[in-house]
Amino acid sequence: MPDEFTVTPWEVKGKVDYDKLIIQFGTQKITEELKHKIKNLTGGELHVMLRRNIFFSHRDLDLVIEDYEKGKGFFLYTGRAPSLGMHIGHLIPFIFTKWLQDKFKVNVYIEVTDDEKFLRNQEYTLDQTRSWAYDNILDIIAVGFDPDRTFIFQDTEYIRNMYPIAIKIAKKLTFSEIRATFGLETSSNIGIIFYPALQIAPTMFEKKRCLIPAGIDQDPYWRLQRDIAESLGYYKAAQIHSKFLPPLTGPEGKMSSSNPETAIYLSDDPKTVEKKIMKYAFSGGQPTIELHRKYGGNPEIDVAFQWLYYFFEEDDNKIKKIEEDYRSGKMLTGELKQILIEKLNDFLEEHRRKREEAKKLLHVFKYDGKLASEMWQKVHE
Numbered sequence: 404m405p406d407e408f409t410v411t412p413w414e415v416k417g418k419v420d421y422d423k424l425i426i427q428f429g430t431q432k433i434t435e436e437l438k439h440k441i442k443n444l445t446g447g448e449l450h451v452m453l454r455r456n457i458f459f460s461h462r463d464l465d466l467v468i469e470d471y472e473k474g475k476g477f478f479l480y481t482g483r484a485p486s487l488g489m490h491i492g493h494l495i496p497f498i499f500t501k502w503l504q505d506k507f508k509v510n511v512y513i514e515v516t517d518d519e520k521f522l523r524n525q526e527y528t529l530d531q532t533r534s535w536a537y538d539n540i541l542d543i544i545a546v547g548f549d550p551d552r553t554f555i556f557q558d559t560e561y562i563r564n565m566y567p568i569a570i571k572i573a574k575k576l577t578f579s580e581i582r583a584t585f586g587l588e589t590s591s592n593i594g595i596i597f598y599p600a601l602q603i604a605p606t607m608f609e610k611k612r613c614l615i616p617a618g619i620d621q622d623p624y625w626r627l628q629r630d631i632a633e634s635l636g637y638y639k640a641a642q643i644h645s646k647f648l649p650p651l652t653g654p655e656g657k658m659s660s661s662n663p664e665t666a667i668y669l670s671d672d673p674k675t676v677e678k679k680i681m682k683y684a685f686s687g688g689q690p691t692i693e694l695h696r697k698y699g700g701n702p703e704i705d706v707a708f709q710w711l712y713y714f715f716e717e718d719d720n721k722i723k724k725i726e727e728d729y730r731s732g733k734m735l736t737g738e739l740k741q742i743l744i745e746k747l748n749d750f751l752e753e754h755r756r757k758r759e760e761a762k763k764l765l766h767v768f769k770y771d772g773k774l775a776s777e778m779w780q781k782v783h784e
């Protein structure tokens with residue numbers, strides 16, 4: 404029987420069966436044993452997204468840990484294709500990457516693909532994707548990365564240092580491999596055919612093992628990287644993959660920028676958040692209060708509960724209580740939604756405050772910080 408879901412870098416359809424996806428993509432489940440190892444290295448603390456298996460799958464994370472223990476170190480790499488406004492789902496890999504950076508004190512490279520976005524969409528101009536890059540970078544800085552150890556770069560600006568690496572990668576990959584991996588058509592523009600070399604290039608910014616925290620939709624790029632990295636004298640990139648924050652409208656697919664009612668944007672004001680959650684958030688509750696009290700709600704499909712579970716309610720005891728009360732019918736859908744609205748608005752208010760401060764730091768992360776200036780120096784070597 405064909406799978407009822409699809410996961411590609413461009414679309415996520417249906418209710419994703421993450422266990423099946425691990426088999427389909429040939430990745431490894433993050434075991435309790437591996438989590439235990441990480442916990443021992445991070446001062447006895449595990450990030451909520453690891454505790455709750457939001458980051459659920461990996462490749463070579465065990466080797467990254469080994470390298471770290473042996474003192475060889477590693478580095479982190481993640482990215483973003485800029486669009487008009489980020490939504491809260493986009494923050495998942497960045498929040499988690501920041502936690503890893505805090506705990507392991509490692510370099511982080513963040514690629515902002517103004518080229519990818521331009522090439523993929525007929526209707527967008529390069530001026531547009533570049534201005535969205537500026538805008539999205541502020542949201543990324545607001546997450547709180549270490550300015551000495553983080554380099555945020557836009558492809559169209561940093562290309563001079565990436566190009567020599569990218570053409571070595573490109574020479575190892577054939578058109579038919581790219582076509583088969585990404586399902587391209589012969590009518591695809593040639594920029595899109597070359598683009599994977601640019602997404603792979605940052606995995607070779609250092610001669611250490613690279614760990615990529617990202618949604619599992621980006622995995623096809625890393626499979627290609629792993630086929631060729633060693634022949635170029637680099638490590639196969641390691642990954643830690645996250646699940647998708649479900650759209651407001653139900654447990655299927657992923658929150659997507661192209662559908663405003665499915666998403667909460669980082670710029671949504673408190674009234675908009677309240678309106679969207681009340682109107683659109685898919686409920687696992689019963690149609691009437693009487694039935695709800697009798698049969699209870701289903702947290703597995705309830706989007707408000709799922710969002711709290713992903714990261715808005717970090718306290719394990721509190722989330723357990725909410726789950727029990729909702730399942731038993733003690734807590735109503737409206738009450739559950741109210742908890743989420745408050746959490747979301749607090750989070751967004753704080754995010755926007757940090758985003759204002761980020762304006763002053765933009766230059767540091769892109770050009771003048773310790774890592775950023777080292778990376779720009781390479782352009783002149």
Ligand code: TYM
Nearest residue numbers: 481482483484492493495496514617618646647648657658
């Ligand atoms: P983009 O801009 O589509 O997505 C940025 C990151 O957000 C993740 N993501 C989500 N995670 C959880 N729930 C969601 N609903 C959700 N929607 C998106 C994505 O998996 C991704 O990690 N080609 C890339 C840009 C890129 C990149 C990278 C991403 C360049 N280099 C290295 C990750 C790592 C893109 O289009 O991302």
